[in-house]
Amino acid sequence: VQYNATLDRTFFALSDPTRRGILARLGRGSATLGELAEPFGLTINGVKKHVGILEEVDLVVTAKVGRARECQLGPAQLEDATEWIDDYRRTWQGRLDRFGSYVEKDAGR
Amino acid sequence: MSDDVRFARVIDAQPEAVFAAFTEQHGQEAFYGDDEPGWIVESECDLRVGGLWSVTFGYSRDELHRHDHVFRVIDRPSRLVVDTTESRADGSSLEFEIEFIFEERDGKTLMTMMQRGLPTAELREEHRSGMPNAFARLERVIVG
Numbered sequence: 001v002q003y004n005a006t007l008d009r010t011f012f013a014l015s016d017p018t019r020r021g022i023l024a025r026l027g028r029g030s031a032t033l034g035e036l037a038e039p040f041g042l043t044i045n046g047v048k049k050h051v052g053i054l055e056e057v058d059l060v061v062t063a064k065v066g067r068a069r070e071c072q073l074g075p076a077q078l079e080d081a082t083e084w085i086d087d088y089r090r091t092w093q094g095r096l097d098r099f100g101s102y103v104e105k106d107a108g109r
Numbered sequence: 110m111s112d113d114v115r116f117a118r119v120i121d122a123q124p125e126a127v128f129a130a131f132t133e134q135h136g137q138e139a140f141y142g143d144d145e146p147g148w149i150v151e152s153e154c155d156l157r158v159g160g161l162w163s164v165t166f167g168y169s170r171d172e173l174h175r176h177d178h179v180f181r182v183i184d185r186p187s188r189l190v191v192d193t194t195e196s197r198a199d200g201s202s203l204e205f206e207i208e209f210i211f212e213e214r215d216g217k218t219l220m221t222m223m224q225r226g227l228p229t230a231e232l233r234e235e236h237r238s239g240m241p242n243a244f245a246r247l248e249r250v251i252v253g
Contacts, residue, residue, distance in 0.1 A: 089116075096116050099120075103130045
């Protein structure tokens, strides 16, 4: 199983319910920081912090539009995360199968 | 829907034999083994509640992974629960719980592993909330 810092940061970014809510909201279309802050009861600075964490792993991109900062879903497709889970499952199922074969051979002696 | 990540296998032996093999060194090293030449696996186990089962494994001494399992429940020969810390070669770590269940099935043993506390649960929640991206694969991957 391969691990890397980006994957750790992606899992961290997704571990917070507010950040998941922001992503779900952006899945319905782009929004300004103010529009994101309101439904979550956050200040602009508060939402900026969450958006910054999502932006670091490309889950969100932002751009200045006039006086506002507009946010939309980023290019991250989370392939690394899904690949990690695939590898994880293969590794553990492989351990169980290997152990099962060991016991069956041992019991057959 | 459970948040467990679940693995299962029917083993052609009685639960007592499977449980015994799983709690002794050779069985544990088989569990963490690999066919790759030079694969390293070393297991030490203190089988009592609060005891440590420690396994190091990997391709080289320079890049060993380590699992430290602390026994929370020992119900011979049907159940084990451990708190696991996975320490990776890059210095990072992951913590989760594993429950091992050994059930008799027609003279054989259904051995089930359930892991809880992994970030996969967070990802699946994302999938449920309808986030429009590659999470579509996760339900299949996690539920299996």
